[in-house]
Amino acid sequence: MTFGxxxxxxxHRLHHGEKNYSTPLIFKTYSQWSYWQRKAFDYLIWCHLAHVLDFSAALLCWLWIFPMTFPDAHQWHWKWVCxxxxxxxxxxxxLYSFWHWITYSRTSPYAQGPLKEKKYNPTNQYEQKDQNNLLREVTYTTLGWLQSALVQCVFMWLWASGRLPYYNDFWSRPLFSIFILLAVTFWRELHFYWVHRLMHPWWSVSNGLQQGDVGAFLYRHFHSLHHRSRNPGPWAGLSMHPVEHFVYYTCAYFPLLFACHPLHFLYAKFHADIAPIGGHDGFDDPAGGADFHYLHHAFFECNYGVPLIDFDRLFGTYKEYIRKPSPAPENKKLN
Ligand SMILES: [Zn+2]
Ligand SMILES: [Zn+2]
Known part of the structure; x- marks a missing residue:
């Protein structure tokens, strides 16, 4: 979930003791709507509005970076690649530093104020001196961004050199352009569930790991690195093994299948880059509020997806967050 x-x-409202800190800025009567009105709003409007930051990064890249790089991208050159x-x-x-500052920094008045009470796991994982949580998370997150930047360069080269079809005028095909852009939101959640589920044991682990379980192999060698952030923070979202980054970023490879506008690719790419910040910040509303994914980090075999597309309820892996103070979950390892 992207912060906004x-x-x-x-x-800010919570910090200043305002009781209405959760009241939406627009659509203020949301909580009084019927169940179906709220569902319709969530699936048709809010799921897109919630990713305005990701889309803004993509749009800025298209309007600012593309004009100064794309004309040279038909051949590799360090200048446009840099x-x-x-x-x-x-x-x-x-973006990552800003959200880390707001939620965790000792120099942030917000992090030192009432927001502390909203932390799912009250232990500050970045103040445990024996664990280099922050260094590990920043390092692997940066490797993720470097990989996604490389993927962007490869697509730019493929398009600019005529190796891959695309179209340059977004409004030349308005319905198609808008449809693909809106579809990216749902595609990202669908793709995330399946590539994530792939990296956890495919069979029940109640009797230990099964021989030949491909998911257990992927978990042990790659995805377990992401789960070292048992008590996640903003930098934990993209803290993955580079092999997992490769699988994760395949959500932006759809231009290989059909001619689309570069903005479609950029939105999927920056969505994958930025959305994990709020989804992992470890705080309840009004911060990220991603209790669903927090439980996945705490208990592993539940809540693999994102509530927007509810595969977890369908496949019986849904776990509900109960809002009461609970101790930090004990360490549990898959061997
Ligand atoms: Zn996982
Ligand atoms: Zn995670």
């Missing part, structure tokens, strides 16, 4: 203005204003990488790293360090 709603979260920043909510944290610009693409620099833009990506600037996005990473601006």
């Amino acid at each position: 203005i709603r979260n920043i204003v909510g944290i 610009r693409v990488f620099l833009y990506n790293l600037a996005c990473e360090f601006t």
Whole structure:
């Protein structure tokens, strides 16, 4: 879940003791709507509005970085490649550092105020001196951004050199362009569930890991690195093994299948880059509020997806977060 203005204003309100810190900035009567009105709103409007930050990073890349890089991208040259990488790293360090500062930094008044009470696991994982949680998470998150920047360069080269069809004028096919853009939101959640489920044991682990379980192999060698952030924070979301990054970012490879606009690719890519920040910050509303995925980090074999597409309820792996103070979960390892 991507953080946005709603979260920043909510944290500010909470900090100043306002009781209405969860009241939406727009659509203020949401909580009074019927169940179906709320569902329709969530699936038709809010699921897209919630990713405005990801889309803004993609749009800025298209409007600012593409004009100064794409004309040269028909052949490899360090100058345009560096610009693409620099833009990506600037996005990473601006957005991830900002949310880390708000929620965890000792210099942030918000992190030191009532927001502390909203932390799912009250232990501050970044103040445990024997664990280099932050260094590990920043390192692997940066490897993720570097890989996604490389994927962006490869697609730019494929398009600019005529090796892969695309179209340049977004409004030349308005219905198709808007449809694919909206579909990216749902595609990302669907793709995330399945590639994530793939990396956990495929069979029940109640009697230990089964011989020949491909999911157990993938978990042990790759996905377990992401789960070292048992008590996650903003930098934990993209803290993955590079092999898992490769699988994760295949959500943005759909331009290989049909001619689309570069903005479609950029939205999927920046969605994958940025959305994990709020989904892992470890705080209840008005911060990320991702109790669903917090439980996945705490208990492993539940809540593999994102509630927008509810495969977990369908396949019996849904676990509900009970809002009461609970001790930090004990360590549990898959051997
Ligand atoms: Zn997992
Ligand atoms: Zn996670």
